[in-house]
Amino acid sequence: MKFVCSKSNLVSGLQIVSKAVPNKTTMSILECILIDATEGVIKFIANDMELGIQTEVEGNILERGFIAIDAKIFFDIIRKLPDNDVTVEADASRKVTISCEKAKFSIIGRNADDFTYLPSIEKIDGISVSQYTLKNVIQQTIFSIAENDTNKMMSGELFEINQDTLKLVSLDGHRISIRKVKLQNSYSPKKVVVPGKTLSDISKIITDSTENNVDIYFTDKHILFEFDKTIVVSRLLEGEYFNIDQMLSSDYETKMTISRREMIDCIDRATLLVKEGDKKPVIISISDEKMELKINSTIGSMDEEIDIEKQGKDIIIGFNPKFLLDALRAIEDESIDIYMVNPKAPCFIRDKDSTYIYLVLPINFTTVS
């Protein structure tokens, strides 16, 4: 095998497939990428058995062939080369030579036969969404999955398609994040649970482009994302997702309209006084025209007022400040509405059309000083 590529093309390709190379594994072949130049194109493939990524790299094939090669070492070498054309060559004894200008590296490749290709997925009945939109909805929901939980379903996100709506849901037992996106076409209904790691990786690989789309296909066990010259295949989480509809309600006793930025800054300041691991709530008192936020800890105390608009009853309610911050930071609107029932019922941050709903459970507090 022998081909010539620009350094920058190699780096782009390696950045993409590296996401499917595990950091730690006992199977050393998983630490490799497969370079496949057996057909007219150069493909890089990585597969950790849960997630597989394949991408095409533009270049000039001089001799067809394929080789498996340690991903980290190969990427480290490529990154340090001068910005110029790079020649990659593998001989029959699997010696891989990487040369660029006057620098020449030799490393030993692995038998490509040991490498597992991506599962083959039939591309039918898929949906299409812009890269920008997919990246956004993932980032706006991924923070409320629960990692390392005994409940495996909490480590993934619900992907639900209903006609022309794509809905993403994540929850961790203390909060729920829901985002709805309008699709350009109408599709048959689908409901799958995608591992959080897959979504996190996808959101890092796709661009901010509103013009380039991601096509998404489904099977019983897999989800496939296709965009630009890249294919990502991931296993799905098997089982039934939580019935969230019964947790949502549109009744409220108090509605507050507040500047998102002011609320973020204020909670951010308050959390200074909370040591990590300390489950101290921030106490919010909502009355006409103002929200007062108070916190009292072993370090000191803080209080601050923010002007608001309020409908309904006054309320005093306590929250884990991190959960409020995560939700507020995931919203783009500058003025937001927060709906509350009582100090023990969940609060909802949502817009009029419910394109986003963030549910946060309050924390009990005994005394407010």
Place this chain on the structure above:
Amino acid sequence: MKFVCSKSNLVSGLQIVSKAVPNKTTMSILECILIDATEGVIKFIANDMELGIQTEVEGNILERGFIAIDAKIFFDIIRKLPDNDVTVEADASRKVTISCEKAKFSIIGRNADDFTYLPSIEKIDGISVSQYTLKNVIQQTIFSIAENDTNKMMSGELFEINQDTLKLVSLDGHRISIRKVKLQNSYSPKKVVVPGKTLSDISKIITDSTENNVDIYFTDKHILFEFDKTIVVSRLLEGEYFNIDQMLSSDYETKMTISRREMIDCIDRATLLVKEGDKKPVIISISDEKMELKINSTIGSMDEEIDIEKQGKDIIIGFNPKFLLDALRAIEDESIDIYMVNPKAPCFIRDKDSTYIYLVLPINFTTVS
């Protein structure tokens, strides 16, 4: 005590004095800064007993007084405040109130009487050097001090003044870094050893200004740096520094002139193949017109050639790549001269006037493959 300061002035002042607040200590008063507004100015002081820093902060004193306050908590609070005027007030019960716009923090201060002021140093017979120059010479030598060494003197740098020359020397047993700077005046000779941590902190506090100077004063036990509105006092390391003159020689058998940038990039690439902790040397073969660099490790091999000018004998010599890189990166000249005697004698990287000398010991190698 009560004063008003802009947030940005407070942040600048805290950034400076924080360098003398230890990360870990059993004496909690050392984690505090002293805010001294007893005279017409607001002073922040921190003192970890080795290093003490005092700086003036511009602001408006409404009520004179002083208070000691936990440096980290105070800095964290100030940093998160809106960009506006901040009022700091301490009452008789040592309650400190920090308010800015609608945010109000309260924390408990410490008894200022427990705080140790900086040692008083008579400012006579000092030297003066621009902040830019001092910052540079420190950064260009500090990397070759030896930390945690049994030999305490290696953890500091020699500061030697001789007429109009300031010389800084650091060494760790494998290499020596020497920088000479011309001063604008001539001074009486001085020779002290300054702790590396002090120099590292100073280099972070002073600016890149070629117009603003640092005045440096000496006593038997202390060194004092004064610049802008800041005073830094550090203990000196007591004892005799190494006699480096006997290690320096101007004889050589091989002189090579090489592009610094090309040599850095080449060594940088080679070190990819060396695992951390692995004491693999890079082997350099110098012949007419070219330097060939080779490395062979369990990961793979690399070789690369660089065009050079050479005088004297051909030579094959091995080095710890990190030591070469550190020295090369500390030099600004684009074309540099490297002098060698034989594969077992130190090599010297130096300019014609010896304003810099970097000595690096070679590493024995058995076979070159």
